[in-house]
Amino acid sequence: MLNLPLAVLERRDEFMHRHIGPDEDEVASMLAALGLDSLDQLMNEAVPAGIRLAAPLPLGPPVPEQEALARLRAMAAKNRVQRSLIGLGYYGTYLPKVILRNVLENPGWYTAYTPYQAEIAQGRLEALSNWQQMVIDLSGLELANASLLDEATAAAEAMSMARRVSASPSRAFFVDAGVFPQTQDVLKTRAKYFGFDLIFGAPEEAGKHAVFGALLQYPDRHGEVRDLTGIIAGLKSRDAITAVATDLMALVLLKSPGAMGADIALGSAQRFGLPLGFGGPHAAFFAVRDEYKRAVPGRIIGVSIDARGKPALRMALQTREQHIRREKATSNICTSQVLLANLAGLYAVWHGPEGLRSIALRIHRLAALFAAGMQAAGYSLLTRYYFDTLDIATGDRTASLHAAAGDLGYNLRRVSENALGVSFDETSSREDLAALFQLFGVAADPEALDIPASGLPADSLRSDPILRHPVFNRHRTEHKMLRYLKRLQNRDLALDHSMIPLGSCTMKLTATSEMLALGWPEFADLHPYAPREQALGYLEMMNGLAGHLRAITGFPAISLQPNSGALGEYAGLVLIRRYHEARGETHRDVCLIPRSAHGTNPASAAMCGLQVVTVDCDERGNIDISDLEAKAGQYRDRLAALMITYPSTHGVFEAAVKEICAAVHRRGGQVYMDGANLNAQLGLTSPAALGADVCHINLHKTFCIPHGGGGPGMGPIALASHLAPYMPDHAIQPTGASDRPNAGQGAVAATPYGSPSILTISWMYITMMGGAGLARATRVAILNANYLATRLAPLYPVLYTGERGRVAHECIFDIRPIKAASGIGEVDIAKRLMDYGFHAPTVSFPVPGTLMVEPTESESKDELDRFVAALSRIREEIDQVERGVWPADDNPLKRAPHTQADVIDAEWNRPYNREEAVFPLAYVRENKFWPSVNRIDEVYGDRHLCFGCLPASEASSD
Structure with a gap:
């Protein structure tokens, strides 16, 4: 042992072995459970031979952690941070250190997921309700959402919302000439594919035009402050909806947009403590009048009650979401900027x-x-x-x-x-x-x-008081603020506690070393519109990351501008539309979308003015080739694109994917590939090899940017050379050299490179893993999914598998037969898992009545076995219900989750005992996570809508 070669010792210290959960012995044990001898054998059974890459990923070898950090430090040193007084929506800030250390740098906050399971997300939901209350107070409007991507895209959302709710028949939208130029850039892109005409002019000219809505800036790009009351009144008299882009810090002193009669207020919360970060990530805010609440884009946090009648928070009005309403959704927004919204809201809590x-x-x-x-x-x-x-x-x-x-x-x-x-x-x-x-x-x-x-x-000047809720008035010492943050954190289940097995979400490890550069001033304090020569380190890092992504996807061109996966989808479809226009084929307006595609796809297509035509799947979950051929033929002259997710959201590698792409190309269409499941492709295949033309890449999934409770994310797009001239450019800061082929193409986001500061996370991950590490991660992700599928299939049928009975990196368990026999459904199982200390899998998506599980490569065999033990015991509990031992309406599953309040009830009159309720397995006693509320009544919350802070008596207090 003492004489081991240095190279062997260095390999054992590689980052890959700390990122990937199962070690060699665990891999062998799991393979044995599958009846296999090697990972190669599993890959041969799970991944069709016809799509496999012939050579390894063309990336360098793994770089040790300290060396990778040194390389990133050297790049950071090439940035020159000057005092930027440029403005245009981006300003120097101070993030309070108590928030920096205990939220931004705390995995208890940044590794949580979107709060779909609200009972174990009450902490971040309370922080988001603070954010909404802050925005409501400052904007003077009745309702605010839980953040959007950036100010420019929020303005675009306001424009589309105005068209939905305005009584005016007009297709024209007025834009104040004082609106920030980056916002005007994005509005032009968005308006084109909605078929809106934009009219630019001085605010005083707005009332002269027949428009369905208007966007005014307050203060405007030149700093000018004017009372907009009369202008807004004139617009209202013509049935126009008025949106005001504004500045939260200015609104501390200024009359609110609501007080001036505005219908919508929007902007960026960046100056509430968020670092410049060369452009992001920053949370956008969006507030509206109460009458328009059902038309609001993005997520909204509302107050409901739990099973004990206690106030509890959850996402309200979810039927507006794109996963449910598809092309009829209010927006395609999925990942938002929740972590940043929480930081900004907590900034207001701290300062008061x-x-x-x-x-x-x-x-x-x-x-x-x-x-x-x-x-x-x-x-x-x-x-x-x-x-x-x-x-x-x-x-x-x-x-x-x-x-x-x-x-x-x-x-x-x-x-x-x-x-x-x-x-x-x-x-x-x-x-x-x-x-x-x-x-x-x-x-x-x-x-x-x-x-x-x-x-x-x-x-x-503002005359009304702001931030009167006690939460903004009682945390004035660091001790009190620290304890408040800790109380909120304790109410949330994140990856620092246990696995989050959400299908299609890829909740893997974000290593500490990947997060370190976020706090380096050279990356944190650079203005997005600073001269390029001051950002040489940023440009080097981003060019390096783009090079990695080109090698991984097989495409020659990358745009880093989209700052979410949903915006990446939109950007990819915009490229396709621009490509067809350049060829004189503007009539191509049909988008084929299989039922197995990702949930945001139909909404993204609708935003690009495309008619969505759904393609059926066969009984194995694959795209029905005959239906695809028929519809591609039917719409041959109008076919613009096919949107496909690969492996499909059904968790299957489809052997016919190349045939599918070829069928679309024969009819003149382009193939867009959703990047949600790219974690199953690395080192095995690539979007280019499969026949796609463009794909987006979820850096917050495959490449380790943490989900942050619902964002930030990044969704850069990779594309074939014939689409490269149509990538988004930027009006203020061009994205390439003066001879760039994409010059003048409209932007899709506020800054040229989306949210550059978090790109350092993905750069570190890829650099430390190397090509071999990424390939190993994908193989182990597929192993982990197949291990769970094999262990649990006797208890919960696996809905779809590939031709040889294997799944990809995720699998779907069919709960419908269980529900038919016992009355216990997928929601009951999801809530009961909380009592076992686990976040639920994805519920009823993409197939109603199912659970979709994705363990990722970061989970060890021990954690997978704990999950198997939990679901196995839950199946035994379901059997108790089926046999009539427990009543169908009074059992641990229907009552789940259980709280401490349940356990200390003076009277326990349930057919199961307290230990069965809260300590169903021995390991739970050792690592108990207590849900802070009982099951939440979703229907009550949507019938009794309330969107501000919790009542003072129910909020986390001292």
Whole structure:
């Protein structure tokens, strides 16, 4: 042992062995349970030979953790972080350290999933209800959702919502010329495929046009603040819906959009403590009047009651979601920015109304001092009323002043050839003011300037109180805040407690080393519109990641712009539509979508103006080739695309996938492949090898960006060379060189590279795993799924398998026969699993009455065996119901989950005992997770809608 070669010792220390759960002995044991001798034998049975890659992934060998971090550090050092006073919706911030350490850097928060199982998600749901209350208070509207992707896409969602609810017959939408340019860019892309006409102009001109809606910016891109009450009233008189893009920090001082009559308010919460991150991730907010609540995009947290009558939080109005309503959904949004929304909401909890007012007043005071100094020196201000931003006429000195500012360490906004813009923020200081005065030749002492009390118009000042709920007024010491955060965390089940076996969600390990760079200032503090020469490290890292993704997918082109999987779907379909247009085939407007495709696909197709035609599946869960051929032939002249998920969402590698793609290509269509299940492909096959033309990549699934309780995510797209000229560009910061083929193509997100700061996570994962590690991860993911399928199939029938009886990286258990025999359904099993300390699998998707399980490669055999033990005992409990030992309506499954309140009830009059309720297996006693509420009444919550904070008596308290 002491004489082992150094190379052997280094291999044993590879990151791969810490990422992948089962060791060699466990792999051998699991294979034996399958009756197999090797992983190769399993791959031959699970993965059709006709799709297999002939060579290993063309990626380098695994890089040791410390070396990978050193390489990333070297790239970070190439970024030059200057004081960016560019504004345009992005500002310097301070994230309170108590929130940084205990939320952003805490896997108890960042490894949780979307709160579909609300009974074990009450902590993050309470944090999200705080966020919604904060947005409601500041916007002056009655309802807010649980965050969207970014301000620009939120504005696009407002435009489409306005068309849904407006009584106007118009197809035109008015856009304030003062709206941020990146938002205008995204609106143009979105409007085209909805068939909307955009009218741009000064806000005062809005009422002159027959439009179904309007978007106004407050304060606008130049910093101008104006009372919009009259403008909004004029629009309302013509049945137009008015959306106001605004700034939460400015709204601490300014009259709210609701008070001015707006129907929708939206914007970014970035300046509530979220790092710049070269553009993201940041949570967008979205608030509306109560009458429009059923048309709101994204998720909404509402208050209901549990089985004991106790108030409990859960996602409300879920029937609006794309997985249910498909192409008729209000939006295709799936992953949002929940972790970032929670950070911003907790920022408000920490500072409270007085703290926020102090921050906002200080920002405005600095802007007022700057304005006074510039005027004293003879400069003309182009912004009359302002909160934090001013445009200054600089004449023929504009270029030289802009360059001199850069040399001094400041990035200013180039407004025009004759003007510069300056935006102040939370991090701005008196030293910054002095430096700016030196730059502009202002001799005045900032403290001696005679300035007005405010640069804001009196009729635009807020007079109503904000953030009156106790949660925003009682956590003023770090000790109290720390304990509040801990109480919330304790109410959530995340990956730091046990496996989350959600099918099609890939809840795998996010290693600590992958998260470290998020806190490095070189990555955290860079403005998205800083000069490119200041972001050389970012560009190197992103180019390296894009190179890895090209090798993995087999495609030659990558766009990193889409900042969610759903936006990746949309972007991929936009490329296909642009491609057909360039060929003079604008009539191609039909999209074929199999029933086995991912749930967001139909909604994404509808957003691109495509008619969805559903393709049937056969009894084995495969695409029905005859039905595909028939419909592809029927719509031959109009066929734009096929959207396919591979392996299918039914958990099967379809042998005929190449034939399917060829059938679409013969009719002139393009093949879009959903990346939800890419974790089953790495090292075995690739989207390009299968015959696809474009795919999106869920970096928050396959490549380890954590789910964060419902986001952030990233959904870059990989595409064939003939589609490359149609990738999204960006109006402010082009995504390539001056001769780039995609020049001028409209953006799909607010920043050129989506959410760049979290790309460091995927870069670290791929670098540390190497090609061999990624291939091993996929093989073990397939092993883990087949192990669970084999162990549990005698108790819960596996709905679909491949030709040789194997599944891919996930499997579907059919609960319908069990329900028919016992009355116990998939929801009852899901809730009972909480008593065993597990998150439920995916419930009733993609097939109603089923459970879809995906264990991932990160779970060890011990954890899989605990899950098998839990479901085995649950099957025994179901047998008790079937045999009449327990009543059909009063048993541990129908009563699940059980809380501490149940156990301490003075009277226990149930047909099962307390131990059976809460300690059904020995290991549960050792590692008990207590749900904080009993089963939630979903129907009650949707009938008695309430969207703000919990009542003070029910919220987590001191």
